[in-house]
Amino acid sequence: MKRTTRRDFLKLAAVTSLAVSFDGCALLKSRQGSPEPIHCAEVVSTSPSDAFDYVVIGSGAGGGPVAANLAKAGYRVALLEAGGDDENANYSVPVFHGSASEDPAYSWDYFVKHYEDADRRKRDSKYVPEKDGVLYPRAGTLGGCTAHNAMITVYPHNSDWDRIAKVTGDASWNSGNMRTYFERLERCQYVHPNRDNFSRHGFHGWLTTNMADPRLVIPDKQLLAVIFLGVAKALGEGLDQPFRLLKNPFDIQEWRTVLEEREGLLKSHYDPNDWRIVVDNPQGTFGTPLATDGGKRTGTREHIRAVANACPGKLTVITHALATRILFDHDNRAIGVEYLQGKSLYRADPRAKGTDASGAVRRTIKAGKEVILSAGAFNSPQLLKLSGIGPKGELKKFGIEVRVDLPGVGENLQDRYEVGVITEMEHDLEVLSDCTFEPPAPGQQPDPCFSDWQKGKGVYATNGVVVGIIKKSKSERPLPDLYVFGVPSYFKGYFPTYSDASRHHKNYFTWAILKAHTNNTAGRVTLRSADPRDVPEINFHYFDESNDQAQQDLESVVEGVEFVRKIMRLSGPVTKQEVIPGENIKGDQLKEFIKNEAWGHHASCSNKMGPKSDPMAVVDSNFRVYGTKSLRIVDASVFPRIPGFFIVTSIYMISEKASEVILADATNQSV
Ligand SMILES: Cc1cc2nc3c(=O)[nH]c(=O)nc-3n(C[C@H](O)[C@H](O)[C@H](O)COP(=O)(O)OP(=O)(O)OC[C@H]3O[C@@H](n4cnc5c(N)ncnc54)[C@H](O)[C@@H]3O)c2cc1C
Known part of the structure; x- marks a missing residue:
């Protein structure tokens, strides 16, 4: 059989188009690939009978897979999760992800600062005065942020990993x-x-991935114009013509024919996760792989439940368990966790308002082998500090006994910069005409989009992204650093009630511009108090306060805005006006707009991995916390630099890697 080389593949890719999405449609029907049946191994536990082998704190993208893998390997694992495991349509219906992020059943609302400068903070239209910050949604529930995220599953850059190796x-x-x-x-x-x-x-793994059905846009003349006139022309001017398959890529009728008739026949470079694409770092339009299964959200929650069911007695999930302190012996070996059992105890939980902790029960749980901290980029540094591991001065200030003076804990916090460019369209978008973006009330008929979703298809089975573009903001950037994606909605970032927009507005189109590989590493997570129910102080120190001296991050976002403006100009007479930032906002005013309004939602790097020689490193390359024994961190906080465009795939990958090293150590210890 002739071997397809990377070069062949890319050649083929250059003359074809949109293929992966088409394959996706075909395969949604044929349901290729089945998960491996879960094998539950048996090991002889050497832990005392009143102890679990491993205690994992946090069930998100980092903690969920590691807990499941250790349990499958035969160890007794306790998974402590501060939230509950409620589930409603906001969880299951992919397009409701915005509502999921504001649903009190799952949400933990942080209010973060982008600047130390109070005047500058207030210039953000999303600033909430009574919280002195900007909403940063997180999920306090089984599955962590995988329970409310936008499900985008995009592979990072290879250089992200090679840099860690180096x-x-x-x-x-x-x-x-x-x-x-x-x-x-x-x-x-x-x-x-x-x-x-x-x-x-x-x-055959646990995370099912799919692509949205590209044919959904066919009935929508305005979207077709934006994608196949605006995007094609804007990309065609600067990059390789992305739509070479067609005789005339600007002929919408020809696109309709291709979309309808060539399903499953095409192969192309439209899959950002294909290894042959990954190694080449190309620019252009891409499909958006999603973590969905049969049209429903899927993530660590399903994986945890499947393993807990398949391996009885191995994985014990304890919900409503807020870890308050890691417990150590005299040798700094982690031997267990203290936690509060009770609902809505953490003050990021909107339901925590009226609760006091008097109904909560203080408990301890023992770990015979290890404790694994996976509470996320804000909570893992907080919990380390509450346990006496962190910068000495800060711990002393709050009367916390210093166990390990580790100055890097909570430092190096990073994120993307994102902004939305919102255009009012001439008419309501046809693709949304049958959608109310609400589940049916009890006893009521579902709307047509919901009915489609119940059959595993339609707009609600997507996350709303209709096109994604990967490109370099400037030709001199070493890698593509912008992910620009279009959504038929009004989205300017996060503020309370932000998710109502899709229900109220059907005549807006947003280009969300995401700047990856940001230079700014000046963010910090610091304690507000020694009370484990309090949220920490989180300050990202954006732009002027950042350590990106050359302001390259800002330049890149400006380029992104100008690029999407060009797309809209080239889309023909389907647009009415740019409403945000507004057509007249240019030059220095545009920079000011970006500084005021940018947001992020991939907080990470606040317990960075590094060599022992780096005084700011918190964990070694095997996830072990310096200065301690039997304690590891496995979550978004351990990256030294923020990886790729979307972070969750990288976290899943490190969780698999951590499982492997933990199990290898367990085997070596027992020999
Ligand atoms: C609105 C939104 C949309 C997103 N969309 C995408 C996307 O489409 N694609 C993508 O790649 N990324 C996306 N992300 C980011 C991604 O989902 C997160 O970065 C990722 O889930 C973080 O994984 P983690 O394990 O570090 O933390 P989390 O997933 O946040 O998990 C941490 C868990 O620890 C629990 N916990 C915290 N403290 C304690 C404690 N003291 N005791 C017990 N439990 C505790 C929390 O309840 C939570 O369940 C999105 C994020 C947001 C906010």
């Missing part, structure tokens, strides 16, 4: 090896598995 001197982090963890966890349903698997997708 910094730590640990070759197991090299990008070739890291791909094996992705293959292990993915159950891809939009690519045909074949023997050679040059795409290096996984087909």
Whole structure:
């Protein structure tokens, strides 16, 4: 059989188009790839009978898979989750992800600062005076932020891994090896598995991935114009013509024909997760892989439940359990966790308002082998500090006994910069005409979009993104650093009630511009008090306060705004006006707009991984917390630099890697 080389593949890609999405449609019907049946191994536990082998704190993207993997390997694992495990349509229906992020059943609302300068903070139209900050949604529920995120599952850059390998001197982090963890966890349903698997997708893992059906946009003349006139022309001017398949890429009728008739026949470079694409870092339009299964959200929650059911007695999930302190012996070995049992105890939970902790029960849980901290980029540093691990001065200020003076805890906090460019369209978008963005009230008929979703298809089975573009903000950037995605909605970032917009406005189109690989590493998570129910202080120190001296991050976002403006100009007479930032906002005013209004939602890097020689490193390349024994961190906080465009795939991958090193250590210890 002739081997398809990367060069062949890219050649093929250059003359074809939109293929993966089409494959996706075909495969949604044929349901390729099945999850491996869950095998529950047996090991002889050496832990005392009143202890679990492992205690994992936090069930999100980092903690969920590691807890499940250790349980499958036969160990007794306790998974402490501060939230509950409620589930309603906001969880299951992908397009309701905005509502999920504001649903009190799941939400933890942080109010963060972008600037130390109080005047500057107030210039953000999303600023909430009584909180002195900007809403930063997180999820305090089983599955963590995978229970409300937008499900975008995009592979990071290989250089993200190679950099960790270089910094730590640990070759197991090299990008070739890291791909094996992705293959292990993915159950891809939009690519045909074949023997050679040059795409290096996984087909039998726990995370099901799909692509939205691109034919959904066909009835919508305005969207077709934006995508196939605006995007095609704007990209065609600066980059390779992205739509070469067509005789005339600007002929919408021809697109309709292709979309309707060529399903499943095309192969292309439209899958950002295909290994042959990943190694090449190309620019252009891409499909958006989503973590959905049969049209429903899927994530760590489903994985945890499946393993808990399949391996009885191995994975004990304790919800409404707010970890307050990690417990150590005299040798700094983590031996357990103290937690408060009770609902809505953490003050980021909107339901925490009236609750006092008097109804909560203080408990301890013992770990015979290890404690794994996976409480996320805000809570993991907070919990370390509450346990006496962090910068000495800060701990003393709050009367916390210093166990390990580790100055890097809570430092190096990073995020993307994102802004929305919102255009009012001439008419309501046809693709939304049958959608109320509400589940049916009891006893009522569902709207037509909801009925479609119940059959596993339609607008509600997507996350709303209709097109994604990856590009360099400036030609001199070493890698593509902008992910620009279009949504038929009004979205200017997060503020209380932000998710109502899709219900009220159907004549807006937003380009969300996401700046990846930001230079700013000046963010900080610091204690507000020694009370574990309080949220910490979070300050990202944006732009002027950042350590991006050359202000390259700002320049890149400006380029992104100008690029999407060009798309809209080239889209023909379907647009009425740019409402945000507004057509007249240019030059310095545009920079000011970006500084005021930018947001992020991939907080990370606040317990960075690094070599022992780096005084600011918190964990080593095996996730072990310096100065302690039997304590690891596995979540978004351990990255030294923020990876890729979307972070959750990288977190899933490190969770698989951590499982492997923890199990290897367990085996070595028991020999
Ligand atoms: C609105 C939104 C949309 C997003 N969309 C995407 C997307 O489409 N694609 C993408 O790649 N990324 C997305 N992200 C980011 C991504 O989902 C998160 O970065 C990722 O889930 C973080 O994983 P984690 O394990 O570090 O933390 P989390 O997933 O936040 O998990 C931490 C868990 O720890 C629990 N916890 C915290 N403190 C304690 C404690 N003291 N005791 C017990 N439990 C505790 C929390 O309740 C939570 O369940 C989105 C984020 C947001 C906010």
